[in-house]
Amino acid sequence: MYEEEISLQELWQTLMKRKWxxxxxxxxxxxxxxxxxxxxxxxxxxxxxxMVKTKGSGLALPFDDMGLMGSTQNIGRNYVQVLKxxxxxxxxxxxxxxxxxxxxxxxxxxxxxxxxxxIAQTDAITIKVQLPDREFARDLADALxxxxxxxxxxxxxxxxxxxxxxxxxxxEVSNAQLRQAEESMLALKSGRKIxxxxxxxxxxxxxxxxxxxxxxxxxxxxxxxxxxxxxIREQLAGISDTVVSSExxxxxxxxAQYRRKLAELEVALATAKEKYTDQHPEVQRLTAEIxxxxxxxxxxxxxxxxTQTETPNPMRQGLLGQxxxxxxxxxxxxxxxxxxxxxxxxxxxxxSKLPEKELDLARVTRDLEVAQQIYIMLRTKYEEMRVxxxxxxxxxxxxxxxxxxxVPVKPRKTLNTAIAGILGxxxxxxxxxxxxxxxxxxxSAEEVEAVLGLPVLATIPIHEGPLADNNxxxxxxxxxxxGTKRSKEDK
Numbered sequence: 001m002y003e004e005e006i007s008l009q010e011l012w013q014t015l016m017k018r019k020w021x022x023x024x025x026x027x028x029x030x031x032x033x034x035x036x037x038x039x040x041x042x043x044x045x046x047x048x049x050x051m052v053k054t055k056g057s058g059l060a061l062p063f064d065d066m067g068l069m070g071s072t073q074n075i076g077r078n079y080v081q082v083l084k085x086x087x088x089x090x091x092x093x094x095x096x097x098x099x100x101x102x103x104x105x106x107x108x109x110x111x112x113x114x115x116x117x118x119i120a121q122t123d124a125i126t127i128k129v130q131l132p133d134r135e136f137a138r139d140l141a142d143a144l145x146x147x148x149x150x151x152x153x154x155x156x157x158x159x160x161x162x163x164x165x166x167x168x169x170x171x172e173v174s175n176a177q178l179r180q181a182e183e184s185m186l187a188l189k190s191g192r193k194i195x196x197x198x199x200x201x202x203x204x205x206x207x208x209x210x211x212x213x214x215x216x217x218x219x220x221x222x223x224x225x226x227x228x229x230x231x232i233r234e235q236l237a238g239i240s241d242t243v244v245s246s247e248x249x250x251x252x253x254x255x256a257q258y259r260r261k262l263a264e265l266e267v268a269l270a271t272a273k274e275k276y277t278d279q280h281p282e283v284q285r286l287t288a289e290i291x292x293x294x295x296x297x298x299x300x301x302x303x304x305x306x307t308q309t310e311t312p313n314p315m316r317q318g319l320l321g322q323x324x325x326x327x328x329x330x331x332x333x334x335x336x337x338x339x340x341x342x343x344x345x346x347x348x349x350x351x352s353k354l355p356e357k358e359l360d361l362a363r364v365t366r367d368l369e370v371a372q373q374i375y376i377m378l379r380t381k382y383e384e385m386r387v388x389x390x391x392x393x394x395x396x397x398x399x400x401x402x403x404x405x406x407v408p409v410k411p412r413k414t415l416n417t418a419i420a421g422i423l424g425x426x427x428x429x430x431x432x433x434x435x436x437x438x439x440x441x442x443x444s445a446e447e448v449e450a451v452l453g454l455p456v457l458a459t460i461p462i463h464e465g466p467l468a469d470n471n472x473x474x475x476x477x478x479x480x481x482x483g484t485k486r487s488k489e490d491k
Contacts, residue, residue, distance in 0.1 A: 014436050021435065022428030029424030030417050037416045042408035044134035046141045049119075049126045050148075052079055053395040079125055079396075080116045081321075083148055089114070091151075092143040096136075104136060113137075114144070124399065134405045141402035149396045156395065159228050164385040166227040170220060171378045178371040185364050201354055201362050208347045209369035215340040216374045220381070222333040229326045258297040259335045265290045266339030297335075298328040 015022070082088060089110055090100075098104040105113070115128045127144055131137040269286040276283050302324045354362055445456040 015429065015432060018432035018435060021432050022425065025428035025431060026421055026424035029420040029427065033420030034413060034417045037411040037413040040411040041132050043130050043132055043410035044137050044405040044407075045128055045130045045409040046134070046137035046402040046405055047126060047128050047400075048141045048145055048402040049124055049399040050145050050396055051399055052123050052125065053397070079148070080118055082151070083116045083125070083127065083144060084111065084114065086111065088144060088147050088151065091147045092140060095143045095147060096139055098136075104133075105131070110140070114140075127402075129402075130409065138402040138404050142398075145396070145398055149398075152396050155231075157389070158231050160385060160389045162227045162231055163224050164382070164389050166223055167220070167378060167382040167385055170223065171375075171382050174371065174375045174378050178368075178375045181364070181368040181371040185368050188360060188364050201351070202365075204347065204351050205362055205366045205369060208344060208351065208366050209373055211340055211344045211347065212366075212370040213373035213377060215337055215344065216370075217377055218333050218337045218340065220378065222330055222337070225326055225330050225333070229323060229330075232322050232326070252300065254300045254303075255297065255331060258293055258300055259331055259338075262290065262293045262297060262332065262335035263338040263342070265293060266336055267342050270339065270343050294328075294332055297331055298325075301328045301331060 086107060089107060093100060093104065093110075100107045100110065104110070113130050115130075117126050117128075118124075119126060127141050129137045129141045129144075131140070265286055269283065269290065272280070272283050272286055278284075351362060351366070352359070445459055448454075448456055
């Protein structure tokens, strides 16, 4: 304990002895940091915020009406990636009439100067631009939002138009099938005497028609997705030579396995719902298992698509993200269609057991019922899509335009000076101990005895004070062998 106190005392004495060295180094560091900060080019930050319209909580990008884009967070991240793309930056500079590397920094420097961040638990995204030219920083922030709004509107319009055209084609086919079914019914009733199906047969026909309509709805949704994703691939092909094809995903053995499993579970769930309510443990178990298989299917699709990715281009990554979710959705729709097809086959088998006199009318009635339901479904979807196309606007709107920054965010002279001062103290203390350690002069009797190995016979203390005060210097002689003292006054 005593030795520790002595060590701390010696430490403090060393610091006090070299205090001017420590102070000098600290002051020099602070002065250098201050003037170096003043010599730096000031950087100004312009900030703007925009919202993305989401479905329910939100839509942000096309295809969300099909459940394609996933969560709001995924939507926001896609926008952040698109915003950082070189394509958006080039369009923003073109809008401002700037030429990279001529009257503004080059593209690489501008991309580093721009940052975008999704605000947690919201649908808002903040854009920050840090540049020496504060007016250019403000204008660039606003231009990036303008270009993104135009880009989003173009994507929405193209996707909606593609879906509308697909539905229009399917509606024509459905209309032809409906007319044929009506003609068949008319011909059957006018040709010979028919027997009306029993109530049980009518219920069977209604069930088959509902299943057929449900399957047709899944197939239409699948076709919509395929048409819409085709537009994404066109954009992707313009960014990179590599295009992820649906065949690549479909042919993957793991994806195929999960699709088969999903189809089997869909059939089992449909069968269980015929016997039990939705609250039954068996129905709930199958529902949970289907959700798990769908999650695994999504992961498998993401893996397949991810293996096709080589270029870390942000816009490319955003488009690939859309393809991943689209392929997952299409895989689930294919599995659903397969499952419904199996159930329909079972119901058709039951229907074929009807008496021959009832069978013909039952089949024609079934075809007519299916054709009517499909036609109504397609007509409804087509009208909705047509109205959407006519009212198509951007899903983005600006909350706060960028203001002209007044105070630079870099360099921070006060902060830099304070940090330099702290570092200067540490460097000064280290220098003090280094200087003290390299000083070989003897400063005490103990050091003399330690070095020479001989006893000290006498010391001459330093007396402070003027001689004019008639003070006397005293000399003390000590003998270590006898332990006696003698003093002598010197006037």
